[in-house]
Amino acid sequence: MSPPANTPVRDRLRIAIQKSGRLAEPARALLASCGLSWRESRDRLFCYGESLPIDLLLVRDDDIPGLIADGVCDLGIVGRNVLLEQDGGRSGNGRPSVYREWRALGFGGCRLALAVPDSWDWQGPEQLAGKRIATSYPALLSRWLEEQGIAADVVLLSGSVEIAPRLGQAEAICDLVSSGATLTANQLKPVMTLLESEAVLAGPSTEFDPVRGELADLLLRRLDGALRIRHSKLLMFQAPRSLLPSLLPLLPDAEAPTVMRLDDGDDLALQALCHGAVTWQRLEELKRAGARGLMVLPVEGMLA
Ligand SMILES: Nc1ncnc2c1ncn2[C@@H]1O[C@H](COP(=O)(O)OP(=O)(O)OP(=O)(O)O)[C@@H](O)[C@H]1O
Ligand SMILES: O=P(O)(O)OC[C@H]1O[C@H](OP(=O)(O)OP(=O)(O)O)[C@H](O)[C@@H]1O
Ligand SMILES: [Mg+2]
Secondary structure, X not given: OOOOOOOOOOOXXXXXXXXXXXXXXXXXXXXXXXXXXXXXXXXXXXXXXXXOOEEEEEEOXXXXXXXXXXXXXXXXXXXXXXXXXXXXXXXXXXXXXXXXXXXXXXXXXXXXXXXXEOOOOOOOHXXXXXXXEEEOOHHHHHHHHHHHOOOOEEEEXXXXXHHOOOOOOOOEEEEEEOXXXXXXXXXXXXXXXXXXXXXXXXXXXXXXXXXXXXXXXXXXXXXXXXXXXXXXXXEEEEEEHHHHHHHHHHOOOEOOOEEEEOOOOOEEEXXXXXXXXXXXXXXXXXXXXXXXXXXXXXXXXXXX
């Protein structure tokens, strides 16, 4: 991507992340697990990369897509809901997307759902015709209504959308849901999911210049490694060679195990990188199948 004429070609990569809120800490933790370290500026808005020339800009999550679009930041960690809502505001006007989702990050999960009062006998989206729907995501809701062929009024609210029906501002709402507690507390029930969301790494829809492109590739390689092993464990145990055929199928989503012959007799020592859940039940099954000395270790990093 050749940056806009007025943007200096930096030899550093700049990532926008949420300053404080649901995504702030998990985003920092994920970047730290990729070996990034930084020192914070006095005003706590900027983190200067120390281990790599990769800096962080700490902002409101709603500002992240625009910072990427304007070339102020190269990448950003933001909810898919915010990215697509703002992209909807752009591509909805026929303008091409200037940013895209580079990686799904596995935290900040939620869904953008349509919810109606508990008293409604929900039969389907056609019941929304002519109704008012309160939301903080007008572009995503309008696009969905258009796809459904439903004419309804979108009422824009910046927050506390869930009380709009009680205040007589709307008959239904379209809001983010994770536990569902807010809907229940307001006598509302989710009836349609418009979008499954999670935190994503967003970046420009075109290529970087070579310097930043190389840094971005390095970051993506580390990120893919970190994402791949975030739930992985290294399982170690000993067992007689003869029992391997019955033991190997019990290893949860394991890569090919490392097998070492022990000096005495027929026994083997195995190490297996397991990406599936290594539960206590699974360890007990392995023990019953003849494994001994079972040990489970966390995996800090992996580079494919
Ligand atoms: N229950 C939830 N409610 C809202 N957002 C959620 C929820 N669960 C996960 N998220 C994700 O977390 C992101 C950030 O939510 P948060 O509430 O921190 O944003 P915010 O209040 O807009 O913060 P900011 O001050 O940065 O604008 C959301 O955009 C969404 O992707
Ligand atoms: O399904 P739940 O777990 O109840 O979460 C959903 C609620 O969380 C968010 O509000 P938040 O608490 O962030 O306050 P806000 O309206 O100021 O964003 C969102 O706007 C919903 O109201
Ligand atoms: Mg916000």
